[in-house]
Amino acid sequence: MNVLFAAAEMAPFAKAGGLADVVGSLPKALRSMGVDARVVMPLHGFIERGRHNIAYAFHFQFGRRRGLADVYVHQAQRDGVPVYFLESYPFFGQGWQLYTDTEWDRQRFIAFSEFTLALAWQLAQRQGWKLDALHVHDWHTALGSFLVAHSRFDPFWQPVGTVLTIHNMGYQGDWSGGALFDAGIPARTQPELVFHGKSDNLLAIAIAYSDMITTVSPRYAEEIQYPRFGEGLEALVRWRAYGGDLMGILNGLDMERNDPATDPALPYPFSAQDLAPRPLNKTALQAQLGLPQRADVPLIGAVTRLTAQKGFDLAIPALHRLLADEDVQVIVLGSGEGYLEDGLRTLEYTYGSRMRAVIGYDAVLSQRIYAASDLFLMPSRYEPCGTSQMIAMRYGALPVVRETGGLADTVQNYDNGDAETGTGFVFLWETPEAVLGTLRWALETYRSRPQAFRRMQLRAMQTDFSWHKSAAEYVRVYERALKRHRSG
Template structure:
């Protein structure tokens, strides 16, 4: 199949979150399976750095209709990964030559509607300019959702390049929908007849994600449980009715993300001071000692270490974590290490814990990839108390590194972690709790610690169970292949 993948970011070129990882790894896996994949994204010269040198201009004057009749001129750059995988970059400095992708100093760029409406229109024009015959057009999140609206519109549905195209949109996080003033419809080049409840209209505003959801042939999310959760008022962020409509039609599916099992492999990870495997965990014990030294904690093999690597945001539930561990720091023989940044009050609270309990709590405010790998490898437990988690990657990294996850049962956390019980020890890989309040999390942390201390064979079994789990992108790619074939055969 000829697959066009539309995204606002992809690693290693530009990344703010999991979307970037998916937008490289999944196209790569699909290309390895023999499909022709073209990934389109913006050219961010200030963000991409040395990666700019990997690209070359392959189309200098790309006309992009913008607004009613005005035409802007962009360029297309290419980085060819393999014979059947290319990354194409829309070069248009007015919108994309900026120090960050979506915001500056925590404030979204005021012209984000224009920027990503332009991106979607430019991607459609680039497909025509490069003469790609498209079997599948796969948009991601609100930033490129408009591509799928364009596909069904009179602006593009008569082109031979799109004559057999089926459209997919993947929701990576429904909390972000691209909601703007309805006057921004002007930039799309579409008429006001598109501003209705079956397309853009959302409480008298323009909602790009909603339009993509309602016009795509299939809608996916990044885990099966999240696909169910977003149909409810608690998780749907006011789009639950539109998603229920697609689900009733059989056009909503949850497909679990994978992880990069080359980067995240404890046997070969060059960021670790010591390597290890499920057959020889000596290096993991050495990584634990190195982690304790890194955070200035007493080097003790017998004390359980609870690790956290997270954005300090409401979604991640770290406010509940901060509240619940006070009693444990006062009363329990434990150690905590955390890497994170975000809400100022959470950063302050974590720094205060590190000062008050220097033998039990270590905090790194900010992010370090090398340190994140060490936390995954050296911790005994990894804590993820998320309010919602579309997929989550750290719980999968943790299991791969023999670190037992402690998670709230939501989204991809529910789908990937098998809860511990005495009767489930042959499959158990972690600990789950359900109600997000301090006592529930604290009790689960203590429950896990009790198993660590008092049932070492059970804990060791969970460690090896997790390390043997296969979360590679191969499985995800196969499911998307089946979805693409289903879309092409059904509609």
């Protein structure tokens, strides 16, 4: 089976969130199961071509409403996965931002979806690689599902199935009618789509026209069927779910790349079989960031985007109280909304000997935070899947999370006893008091029940988050998509 992933980002070439991690690791797992999975993404201007051995492959022209577009195809290999990069002025190939303003991004990604289908045809003609399934991700490439459906009477496209994966319902590419008209995209006339007034919403278009739909965790597949998380598309999602076309598949983790025993970012490698070196990572990180070097003090870490979705408007007041009352250290790495960055800076100014706020992103520092922290804070209001809690567990940091989406699917709550069950600490209410209370509970467990804490730590580190099971589920999704598509 030949599957083409179409996505706006892919690790390590370009990354803004979990989408890049999925596209960077799932195709590798699929190829180990005999699926010829390949990826197409834009050639963003900031991508380092030399560093990633990206080479020019070929060029073609594509007719659009406003004239011919020259599309230059570049190619690289990532873990044995062929990756195609599309460059076309003025859409892609320049600029230093992954995403720009909304209006321009609508136009760019509509064009990219058109170019993706053209690339698939070019690969068939030039290399004999015939597509079986197109796998689109989020609103950026969602139009591809409609374009395949619209071309269903073309012998080339008639047998091709489509799969949409929703990574985050909060971003939809809505109000795209003008850009779609300008690009000459035909009318979207699917009755449910028209009834709900969503024919100009790119994500909704893919929900209506894709053969199968997946989300990145089973819990999130349930949540988006209701208004709290459906973001206005819950009725469309329920319609597809009732037809058996929606599946929640938990994201996996690249266990080889995220291995504390071999991670080159760590000054002191360790494993579940040999935890003795782990505390040395804490004191090394404390020294690096200018905190008192104390192996005995509990360390709370976070690596996050600073947005309301991630719940840090709840966490900052809780951390104020915690730092005022407890002997604890906190390290937060992230960037985002200004008022949250300022709130963390205020915490550091107030509690400088026990708090560090590193505004920005540093890949090496993030791995060191996972390896050094005793607790890892993720108070998300909603979290489609999340990979940070899985990496934290893999590295021995017990997550403190809100019960939502993929966090609920991956973190098992502590039983408040001898740790017969549990890989972290879970709360439900979206309040600072809930965050504070759960952090106090986790710290009390760390101090007064060290054996229970260690049992959870070892259980968390040994949890299998590999892609093997999830990749097998995706194979079944592709098979169902092809069956559904070909049966009409």
